[in-house]
Amino acid sequence: xxxxxxxxxxxxxxxxxxxxxxxxxxxxxxxxxxxxxxxxxxxxxxxxxxxxxxxxxxxxxxxxxxxxxxxxxxxxxxxxxxxxxxxxxxxxxxxxxxxxx
Amino acid sequence: xxxxxxxxxxxxxxxxxxxxxxxxxxxxxxxxxxxxxxxxxxxxxxxxxxxxxxxxxxxxxxxxxxxxxxxxxxxxxxxxxxxxxxxxxxxxxxxxxxxxxxxxxxxxxxxxxxxxxxxxxxxxxxxxxxxxxxxxxxxxxxxxxxxxxxxxxxxxxxxxxxxxxxxxxxxxxxxxxxxxxxxxxxxxxxxxxxxxxxxxxxxxxxxxxxxxxxxxxxxxxxxxxxxxxxxxxxxxxxxxxxxxxxxxxxxxxxxxxxxxxxxxxxxxxxxxxxxxxxxxxxxxxxxxxxxxxxxxxxxxxxxxxxxxxxxxxxxxxxxxxxxxxxxxxxxxxxxxxxxxxxxxxxxxxxxxxxxxxxxxxxxxxxxxxxxxxxxxxxxxxxxxxxxxxxxxxxxxxxxxxxxxxxxxxxxxxxxxxxxxxxxxxxxxxxxxxxxxxxxxxxxxxxxxxxxxxxxxxxx
Numbered sequence: 001x002x003x004x005x006x007x008x009x010x011x012x013x014x015x016x017x018x019x020x021x022x023x024x025x026x027x028x029x030x031x032x033x034x035x036x037x038x039x040x041x042x043x044x045x046x047x048x049x050x051x052x053x054x055x056x057x058x059x060x061x062x063x064x065x066x067x068x069x070x071x072x073x074x075x076x077x078x079x080x081x082x083x084x085x086x087x088x089x090x091x092x093x094x095x096x097x098x099x100x101x
Numbered sequence: 102x103x104x105x106x107x108x109x110x111x112x113x114x115x116x117x118x119x120x121x122x123x124x125x126x127x128x129x130x131x132x133x134x135x136x137x138x139x140x141x142x143x144x145x146x147x148x149x150x151x152x153x154x155x156x157x158x159x160x161x162x163x164x165x166x167x168x169x170x171x172x173x174x175x176x177x178x179x180x181x182x183x184x185x186x187x188x189x190x191x192x193x194x195x196x197x198x199x200x201x202x203x204x205x206x207x208x209x210x211x212x213x214x215x216x217x218x219x220x221x222x223x224x225x226x227x228x229x230x231x232x233x234x235x236x237x238x239x240x241x242x243x244x245x246x247x248x249x250x251x252x253x254x255x256x257x258x259x260x261x262x263x264x265x266x267x268x269x270x271x272x273x274x275x276x277x278x279x280x281x282x283x284x285x286x287x288x289x290x291x292x293x294x295x296x297x298x299x300x301x302x303x304x305x306x307x308x309x310x311x312x313x314x315x316x317x318x319x320x321x322x323x324x325x326x327x328x329x330x331x332x333x334x335x336x337x338x339x340x341x342x343x344x345x346x347x348x349x350x351x352x353x354x355x356x357x358x359x360x361x362x363x364x365x366x367x368x369x370x371x372x373x374x375x376x377x378x379x380x381x382x383x384x385x386x387x388x389x390x391x392x393x394x395x396x397x398x399x400x401x402x403x404x405x406x407x408x409x410x411x412x413x414x415x416x417x418x419x420x421x422x423x424x425x426x427x428x429x430x431x432x433x434x435x436x437x438x439x440x441x442x443x444x445x446x447x448x449x450x451x452x453x454x455x456x457x458x459x460x461x462x463x464x465x466x467x468x469x470x471x472x473x474x475x476x477x478x479x480x481x482x483x484x485x486x487x488x489x490x491x492x493x494x495x496x497x498x499x500x501x502x503x504x505x506x507x508x509x510x511x512x513x514x515x516x517x518x519x520x521x522x523x524x525x526x527x528x529x530x531x532x533x534x535x536x537x538x539x540x541x542x543x544x545x546x547x548x549x550x551x552x553x554x555x556x557x558x559x560x
Contacts, residue, residue: 003216006327006335013323013336016119017343024126029352033312034188035125035135036319036345039118041142041191042337043198043322044165045111045149046329050205051164052155061208062157066164068201073168075195076146080139081176082187087125087132 034083041076044069110148111333117141118337122344145333168194186242189311192318193235199228199321200288206328207273207284215274217328222270224324226291231317233295238311241302250300262297266290298364306363308440309352313360316345362501387538389547392479392514393554399476399512401432403468405505406448407441409482409518415544416455419481422552423457429559434461436468438486438505469506478510480531481544482517488529499527513537516547 024032051065117137124134146165150158172191179187203225212218240246252258269287273279302310319341326334353360396402404423410416423433435457437448452462472478480487483505490497491504507513508531515532517539531537540547 009332009335010323010339013339014343017122017319017340017345018347020119020123020340021126021344021347024348024351025128028126028128028131029312029348030185030188030308031131032122032125033315033345033348033352034184035131035138036122036341036348037188037192037195037315038135038142039122039138039337040195040315040319040322040341042114042118042145042333043195043202043318043325044142045145046202046322046325046331046334047198048146048149048161048165049152049155049329049331050202050209051157051161052152053211054157054205054209056157058208061205062160064201064205064208065157066160068198068205069161069164070168071194071201072198073165074172075191075198076142076172077169078172078176078187078191078194080135080142081173082179082184082191083125083135084132084139085176086184087135 031083031086034079034086038076038079038083041072041079044072044076047072104151104153107148107151108332110144111331114141114145114148114333115336119340122340183243185308185311186239189235189238189242189307189314192311192315193232193239196228196231196235196314196318196321199318199325200225200232200291202325203228203328204284204288207279208281210278212328218274220324221328222273222287224321224328225288226266226270227317227324228321229288229291230295230298231314231321233292234299234314234317235295235311237296237299238307238314242307246300252297252301255297255301259294259297262290262294266294302363309349309360309363312345312349312352313363316342316349319343319345382533382535384532384539385537387514387540389540389550390554391538392540393551394558395512395514396426396431396477396479396551397429397555397558399431401471401475402426402434402477402479403472403475403507403510404433404435405441405478405480405483405487405507406435406437406452407481407483407486409484409516410544411448411451412482413544413546415481415548416451416457418545418548418552420452420455420457422548422555423461425552425555429555434463434468434471436463436465436505436507438465438483439503441483441486465503465505472506472509475510477512477514478507480507480513480515480517481548484517484529485527487531488527489534490527490530493530497527507531508534508536511536514540516540516542516544518543 021032047068051069054061054065056062118141121134121138121141124130124137176187203221206212206221212221237246266287269283269290273283273287299310319338323335323338323342326332326338349360353363404419406419410419426433435452441448449462485499487505487507488499489504489508491499491502494500513531513534513536515537519541532539
């Protein structure tokens with residue numbers, strides 16, 4: 001990927017991120033923060049790739065790679081569980097309303 | 102480096118992530134959004150195993166299983182009230198992962214070219230700051246780290262340390278093959294910087310800081326994605342970086358605190374002097390009967406719900422009581438502080454669930470001028486957001502936070518479980534005021550008793 005293509009991707013992704021949540025109600029601020037926290041858990045994928053290419057003979061490289069994958073996996077799994085639990089709490093109200101109507 | 106199947110999968114994953122985030126920004130579709138994003142993450146992980154030329158699979162799977170299950174388990178076990186610090190710690194782990202990716206790329210000597218090296222260094226710096234900063238945020242919210250630690254000359258220390266880290270970063274970028282020592286020193290300084298930056302920040306500002314660090318991690322992930330030539334990381338990281346920045350601004354605005362104040366406020370805070378103002382007076386207890394009669398014969402009652410109402414699940418009882426009072430000709434409205442509860446908007450959702458119409462719910466700016474005209478302000482399980490020291494005591498950690506001015510009402514009734522201090526650990530001067538009465542008990546049971554007495558007064 002050459003430098004300028006990457007720059008365009010950066011720019012478009014930044015606008016997308018800004019646009020996607022520009023009209024979010026206050027009640028969703030925290031769940032959305034948690035949700036975006038989960039999304040950057042995709043760092044796991046990058047960590048897997050670097051560990052996969054680490055020199056098997058080098059304990060240092062293996063150790064750093066292991067830490068990267070461990071942290072990335074924790075970010076993804078923890079981020080998901082926490083967001084899901086928060087949003088489940090918000091949903092409770094909706095369900096009751098539907099039931100009552 | 103990537104074959105077609107993997108490329109297409111990453112592309113699809115990036116699209117689903119964006120759609121998921123979009124869905125999460127509306128209450129109706131929010132739940133679906135996170136589930137979509139979850140499946141996309143599983144797909145991305147599985148596909149990555151197919152990357153050509155990879156080895157060390159045993160170690161990789163072990164790390165995924167260990168990290169994933171540990172976080173999954175802790176996320177499930179943690180109480181709802183502890184959610185913010187869990188978000189903080191998981192976010193920090195993401196930042197740490199991004200920094201570790203950079204470290205490994207340097208260790209392998211795989212960073213070539215100025216642009217790649219610059220982004221790798223930037224990602225490493227931001228990721229390290231997000232990691233150590235989030236750990237501090239976690240420690241603070243969890244109560245492990247009680248006080249805001251403020252160094253002498255904090256501002257100078259910050260600038261010097263940041264400059265030093267930047268110089269080392271530049272040295273790494275320009276060096277043909279940076280030495281191991283240089284890289285280690287750079288990471289150590291970056292980690293220290295994260296600790297120094299977050300340590301002085303007070304508890305009330307923490308949600309904003311967590312959101313900011315979340316945006317940081319997003320950027321770090323995006324930069325490392327470029328280093329690895331992995332578009333899924335670039336798109337997801339930068340989208341989170343941008344949306345996280347916006348979200349941080351929105352949150353700071355809700356609290357009426359510019360982001361720069363959150364980070365640099367400790368500098369001006371010192372002028373208030375070390376000692377807090379002494380709180381005078383005693384707490385005075387009220388019975389449910391007293392509370393019922395005061396409210397029944399009031400002209401206007403403003404109800405201020407807080408976390409205590411959420412814990413007790415008392416929103417239905419509260420609304421029942423409000424309706425009863427309205428039948429008796431009392432004007433009843435609800436006042437909601439932007440950070441009441443543990444999450445912004447927590448109270449709005451609960452009141453909506455109980456069926457309180459929106460036109461009876463007011464936010465801070467709308468209602469604050471009305472407290473002096475109210476006969477009764479009924480505080481249900483809220484504490485820090487009604488603490489008048491935020492207005493008066495410069496040495497208090499919550500000084501400057503906008504609060505609901507319930508102390509200006511004729512009478513204040515506080516429904517509270519016990520005598521302890523609030524979430525931030527600050528003694529509440531409101532409880533000791535002459536016009537304040539305490540109604541002890543869980544919100545559910547206290548309000549139920551008040552309802553019985555109001556009914557008795559009618560007949």
